[in-house]
Amino acid sequence: MAKAFYAVGFWIRETGQALDRLGCRLQGNYFFHEQISRHRTLMNIFDKAPHVHKEAFVAPSASLIGDVEVGQGSSIWYGCVLRGDANNVQVGSGTNIQDNVTVGHSAVLQGCTVEDEAFVGMGATLLDGVVVEKHGMVAAGALVRQNTRIPCGEVWGGNPAKFLRKLTDEEIAFIAESAANYSNLAKAHAVENAKPLEKIDFEKVLRKKFAHEGDEHDSMLSVTREVPPELAPPSPTPAQ
Template identity: 30%
Template sequence: MTPELILPHDGVLPVFSARPVWCGRASTVIGDATIGAQAWLGDHSVIRADGNRVTIGERFWLGHRSTVHIATLTYPTLVGDRVTVGRNAVVHACTVGSDVVIEDDVIVLDGAHVEDGVLIEAGATVFPRAHLAAGFAYAGSPAKPVRPISAPEIAERAERLREASGDLPQPPPADELEPEPGIFVARTARLRGRVALGAGAGVLFSCDLHAEVGPIVVGANTNIQDNSVVRTRGEGVVLGRDTTIGHNVRLADCRIGARSLIGIGCVVAPGTVVGDDVLLAAGATTDPGQLLDGGHLWGGRPARILGALDSNKRTMMARVVEGYVAHGRAYRAAQEALS
């Protein structure tokens, strides 16, 4: 069993208001995070406060393989009391009130504000800077109010979600991998089969790369962020250089070009080919065999062209890559210091 991993960032360690806090196997908490009493962090969950703060209230529940993160120097993540987050969800650089339920596979994006007493139903995407008013259930992409909801129903949905989060099956042992200099592989990540990592590549916390049949090839300076899953059951996965795979992304037997960004929570179907210089918006999906031409912003379910990839977006994507190469150096040093 892999124990939890608690690491500093810029010399700052997480603060737990009360211990013990339940930390599931291979869960990770990093940096300027403050977590209230009676917290429960599921297996392979990640809370990463590296470049801004995460402040979480009492009785917080974070489901298996879910991720809480910030936007560096832009948005912290602030969470109230009695918040329940389901499995494979992402709470990213936003503000969440108290008595909120965020169900499985939900994505809450930068600058969003979720008021008290809100239910976000499974699979919804809360778009950047959206405002979710109190007292409603929200669904869809973008998330929209679908009906009023009462406090007792919110409490019941939270209890149901927690009961459904049984233990995950224990994975088989990962292949032994001794990263080359300049490569970062988190201790809580699992790499199995033929996985090749280019110079400066990073595989973040609780990622699962399983080359069951074909290989997984990761280009130089490409980062695969927390809780992403890459699996091959056919020809394999190839990721070009200087590319970002966001939090909680799922990839299967696909090709992704250089200098691209696959947004938070995307699902890339087998046979997909993504060209160079593509931005696939958070929460998007592709159809099997779909071709995403380079030089465009794509989004939707299934993905379609939303516009040209302008210079501002290209600059943002390059900065993400630079930032994650730096994160990789810092986190490798922090892990080695624990040895």
């Protein structure tokens, strides 16, 4: 039944778009055609729909497709694609999925499990059946073969990936700190992306109005600027 409703809704949407195109053609040279992006941040596949916690951040250019779950305080950054068409994709709490990746910059995860407070480096590839335990680390550019298990507190790297060394206490602390930093940064991005167009235009006008064009210009606007100490010019040395 859910698939039937989905199909009917799809037909209605496509019919509306077809009528819009027909109307444009009837207007001939007098119509204005604007190309509108059909990108959808959240997209269901039949009865499989993404579920995002209200305190999670999903960037406007990201794509969550099908059976995808995102937990509290997590962030899905710009250009990411999470596809839950064949299997369920679960992103736990406080997790960051970074720019143009499927976890970590340009990393690829396929049918694997990454536990809490684990770290996957840039450009790494994890194949089917891989398990990265808590406090496990996959080095940048590593290729982890099928059904490999990376134990707690170990660094694996290379192609194919193999054990390199144990993590230090400082590196383990860095993993949690990095996740917390991205979580805080996501809150700022969420606020900016939620602003309506009217407020964005208003802020542009304000920035242009109060742009620094010289002390005389500031005096006319009655603007007083506080200069940070590190940018303030040095005080002249009195003559001896």
